[in-house]
Amino acid sequence: MSAVKVCILCKQSFDSDQSLDLPEQQAGLLLAKQEYQDAGDLCANCLASRGRLAMMYKTECFD
């Protein structure tokens, strides 16, 4: 079941069934689940940018 949701960061609508194949998207998803508790509320782009930052600054988490 997929649904259209609105990203809490950029306000773009996205599909809740979006595929997150890139490593930075996976990293962002992990952070959303573990640190921010907002997984499912962010679009793939925002997950990717969060993940990209985390991979730069929190390298100990992603080795």
Ligand SMILES: [Zn+2]
């Ligand atoms: Zn977004």
